[in-house]
Amino acid sequence: MKGAQDFRAWMSDIQARVELALERLLPAADIVPTRLHEAIRYAVLGGGKRVRPLLAFAAGEAVRADAARVERVACAVECIHAYSLVHDDLPCMDDDVLRRGKPTVHVAFGEATALLAGDSLQALAFQLLSDTRLADRAEDQVEMVRLFAHACGSRGMAGGQAIDLDSVGKRINLEELEHMHVHKTGALIRAAVMLGAHCGPSNDVASKLECLDRYARAIGLAFQVVDDILDYEAPTASLGKTAGKDAAQDKPTYVSLMGIARAKEFARELRARAVDGLAPLAGRGTRLAELADFIVYREF
Amino acid sequence: MKGAQDFRAWMSDIQARVELALERLLPAADIVPTRLHEAIRYAVLGGGKRVRPLLAFAAGEAVRADAARVERVACAVECIHAYSLVHDDLPCMDDDVLRRGKPTVHVAFGEATALLAGDSLQALAFQLLSDTRLADRAEDQVEMVRLFAHACGSRGMAGGQAIDLDSVGKRINLEELEHMHVHKTGALIRAAVMLGAHCGPSNDVASKLECLDRYARAIGLAFQVVDDILDYEAPTASLGKTAGKDAAQDKPTYVSLMGIARAKEFARELRARAVDGLAPLAGRGTRLAELADFIVYREF
Numbered sequence: 001m002k003g004a005q006d007f008r009a010w011m012s013d014i015q016a017r018v019e020l021a022l023e024r025l026l027p028a029a030d031i032v033p034t035r036l037h038e039a040i041r042y043a044v045l046g047g048g049k050r051v052r053p054l055l056a057f058a059a060g061e062a063v064r065a066d067a068a069r070v071e072r073v074a075c076a077v078e079c080i081h082a083y084s085l086v087h088d089d090l091p092c093m094d095d096d097v098l099r100r101g102k103p104t105v106h107v108a109f110g111e112a113t114a115l116l117a118g119d120s121l122q123a124l125a126f127q128l129l130s131d132t133r134l135a136d137r138a139e140d141q142v143e144m145v146r147l148f149a150h151a152c153g154s155r156g157m158a159g160g161q162a163i164d165l166d167s168v169g170k171r172i173n174l175e176e177l178e179h180m181h182v183h184k185t186g187a188l189i190r191a192a193v194m195l196g197a198h199c200g201p202s203n204d205v206a207s208k209l210e211c212l213d214r215y216a217r218a219i220g221l222a223f224q225v226v227d228d229i230l231d232y233e234a235p236t237a238s239l240g241k242t243a244g245k246d247a248a249q250d251k252p253t254y255v256s257l258m259g260i261a262r263a264k265e266f267a268r269e270l271r272a273r274a275v276d277g278l279a280p281l282a283g284r285g286t287r288l289a290e291l292a293d294f295i296v297y298r299e300f
Numbered sequence: 301m302k303g304a305q306d307f308r309a310w311m312s313d314i315q316a317r318v319e320l321a322l323e324r325l326l327p328a329a330d331i332v333p334t335r336l337h338e339a340i341r342y343a344v345l346g347g348g349k350r351v352r353p354l355l356a357f358a359a360g361e362a363v364r365a366d367a368a369r370v371e372r373v374a375c376a377v378e379c380i381h382a383y384s385l386v387h388d389d390l391p392c393m394d395d396d397v398l399r400r401g402k403p404t405v406h407v408a409f410g411e412a413t414a415l416l417a418g419d420s421l422q423a424l425a426f427q428l429l430s431d432t433r434l435a436d437r438a439e440d441q442v443e444m445v446r447l448f449a450h451a452c453g454s455r456g457m458a459g460g461q462a463i464d465l466d467s468v469g470k471r472i473n474l475e476e477l478e479h480m481h482v483h484k485t486g487a488l489i490r491a492a493v494m495l496g497a498h499c500g501p502s503n504d505v506a507s508k509l510e511c512l513d514r515y516a517r518a519i520g521l522a523f524q525v526v527d528d529i530l531d532y533e534a535p536t537a538s539l540g541k542t543a544g545k546d547a548a549q550d551k552p553t554y555v556s557l558m559g560i561a562r563a564k565e566f567a568r569e570l571r572a573r574a575v576d577g578l579a580p581l582a583g584r585g586t587r588l589a590e591l592a593d594f595i596v597y598r599e600f
Contacts, residue, residue: 027454032479036454036462087419090392092411111392115415116454116462119387122422123453130446138438145445146430153423154327154336154416162336162416179332 007290011054014074018053019045021071022078025128039109039117040124044082047100051223051295052077052189056196058287059212062278063200069134073144073195076128080152080188083121086114088161122152129195136202144198151191160184164251172252178221185227186220193219207280214277215288222270223295228253229263234299271296307590311354314374318353319345321371322378325428339409339417340424344382347400351523351595352377352489356496358587359512362578363500369434373444373495376428380452380488383421386414388461422452429495436502444498451491460484464551472552478521485527486520493519507580514577515588522570523595528553529563534599571596 022044027037053074060070089096089104090111097107106114129148135141150156160183167180193216197205232255254263274292278285322344327337353374360370389396389404390411397407406414429448435441450456460483467480493516497505532555554563574592578585 031455033454033459033462033466035466036459040454083419087415090415092390092415112465113462115387115390115392116458116465118419119383119422119452120454120458122419123449123456123458126426126445126449127453130442130449138442142430142438142441142445145426145442149423149426149430152419153427154333154340154420155331156423158416158420158423159333159336162333162413165412165416166333166335 007287007294010287010290011294014054014057015050017071018050018074018078021075025072025075026124035109035113036116036120039105039113040120042102042108043086043105043117043121044079047102048078048081049298050074050078051291052081052192054291054294055189055192055216055219055288058291059193059196059216060199061287062212062281062284063197063204063208064284065196065199065201069199070196072128072132072134073199074192076125076148077188077192077195079121079125079128080148080157080191083118083125084157084161084188086118086121090114093161093165125152135198140198140202144195147194147198148191151187156183156187156191157185160187167252169250170252174257177252177254177257181221181224182217185224186217189220189223190216192216211277211280212288215274215285215292218270218274218277219292219295222267222274222292225254225263225267225270226296226298228255229260229267230299231255232260267296307587307594310587310590311594314354314357315350317371318350318374318378321375325372325375326424335409335413336416336420339405339413340420342402342408343386343405343417343421344379347402348378348381349598350374350378351591352381352492354591354594355489355492355516355519355588358591359493359496359516360499361587362512362581362584363497363504363508364584365496365499365501369432369499370496372428372432372434373499374492376425376448377488377492377495379421379425379428380448380457380491383418383425384457384461384488386418386421390414393461393465425452435498440498440502444495447494447498448491451487456483456487456491457485460487467552469550470552474557477552477554477557481521481524482517485524486517489520489523490516492516511577511580512588515574515585515592518570518574518577519592519595522567522574522592525554525563525567525570526596526598528555529560529567530599531555532560567596 026041026044029038029041031037056074056077057070060067085099086105088094089099090106096104098104105117126145129145133141134144152158160180163180164184190213193212194209197209197212231253254266258266271292275289278288326341326344329338329341331337356374356377357370360367385399386405388394389399390406396404398404405417426445429445433441434444452458460480463480464484490513493512494509497509497512531553554566558566571592575589578588
């Protein structure tokens with residue numbers, strides 16, 4: 001019980017820290033072009049569970065990384081996440097009007113501004129990865145940019161969106177569904193963990209990347225399985241977005257392919273796979289394990 | 301006359317080299333997601349004057365940069381340019397159906413795929429800037445990423461698009477028009493020059509950045525002034541895109557604000573401003589000067 005309270009406090013601290021950092025790092029709303037900057041701030045601030053930043057900080061703690069560096073990385077990942085939601089909500093994509101309980105960016109600011117806000121957020125993420133020193137060796141920082149750019153691209157997150165598009169209305173099997181999610185949500189979740197880890201001292205990081213990578217892949221998939229479960233079960237109000245849309249759009253999900261009971265079991269299996277691999281972190285993987293529990297047992 | 305022939309040959313060489321490099325560096329069309337990769341290749345390959353790559357190579361020659369590095373940088377800049385055109389052509393932006401004499405990407409592949417192709421191209425540009433070593437010192441490569449990310453973002457190119465959006469149907473003055481173009485087209489043209497220069501030996505580069513920066517700013521603006529002149533004067537067929545759209549959409553241009561004669565004079569003044577500053581390059585600025593002439597006196 002104490003552990004759980006401690007974790008909740010840590011989580012709130014990180015969430016508040018990331019919110020403050022984003023407030024500071026996003027262009028102010030009175031800088032020209034003001035409407036674009038308003039839209040960017042609207043898209044990023046004041047909402048979201050900040051799961052990816054939490055993962056970056058938890059991975060950073062596992063390798064004794066400098067917290068100021070991890071904060072930058074966490075904000076960069078969150079900018080990419082926010083941009084992906086803004087573009088994903090556009091009429092030509094999911095055509096969603098509600099996100100985190102608020103009108104989506106294109107509803108509030110118009111489609112053109114939403115498009116540019118997403119585009120700008122992707123660029124901003126790379127600004128955050130290059131504006132200040134984030135690794136002991138500059139070579140490692142170039143590697144961080146490389147890892148991140150691949151996670152965002154056509155064989156990472158954006159590619160996952162494209163696979164998702166192609167799958168609507170089609171019968172796909174579990175393997176194809178996993179392939180989609182490994183890209184669509186998994187790539188950025190993995191980037192959050194790996195970038196957080198890269199902020200650590202270089203001698204400490206290399207030996208731990210493999211187990212962190214395994215953790216990140218399992219938890220990235222678990223995250224999506226739980227998302228599908230929540231979309232199936234939760235009412236719109238508690239979800240803060242339109243629930244039941246997957247079924248309405250005839251999108252394949254873990255629930256539609258496995259059934260609800262097996263999907264829940266699969267999420268627990270993935271949690272175990274993620275956590276069991278943390279032994280090489282020699283006790284510094286506590287936050288990662290707690291986050292795995294949080295992701296799998298969350299109700300929103 | 302010999303100089304002009306020599307320049308044309310150099311230009312063709314670089315254009316062919318960049319085309320081949322892009323062919324190789326873009327994901328193959330048979331890699332999943334195939335439709336996205338087809339759209340990306342359609343957007344980038346087989347067209348365009350490759351002005352930004354030419355500028356990168358000319359700046360690279362001015363500092364004796366390694367051509368293989370400049371090639372990467374040129375491709376990265378061209379990916380950003382292509383993405384900006386794809387998004388700019390979307391129905392929620394300029395709603396254009398013709399580009400380089402072909403249907404625009406969203407006409408050929410649908411809006412959702414066009415959106416994702418643009419998003420992926422931005423990420424790909426940063427992959428190209430980080431996949432291989434591009435500067436003698438890794439610190440300088442991080443600086444290249446930084447410079448590039450700022451050129452792409454809300455206070456660079458994407459911001460310029462937003463200012464452009466806000467200006468439609470409004471009366472703006474010359475200063476505001478210049479402010480828009482410094483961002484919308486100037487930022488990426490400047491990035492092409494500066495990144496090309498950063499590929500050179502670090503001791504050679506620092507002393508030349510200031511004059512290259514001055515050149516890049518003048519030529520970036522000249523490029524837009526000439527674009528406005530061509531949109532006003534050229535028939536659609538020779539332009540490869542819909543001509544006369546600026547006036548039809550009541551967009552402010554150099555021609556509408558200055559008149560056609562003064563706009564042409566201004567382009568020549570900017571050319572002189574760009575070229576006069578090249579003296580510190582000690583004779584290695586020939587290609588940059590020739591490119592300035594090409595940009596200002598082009599007819600397409």
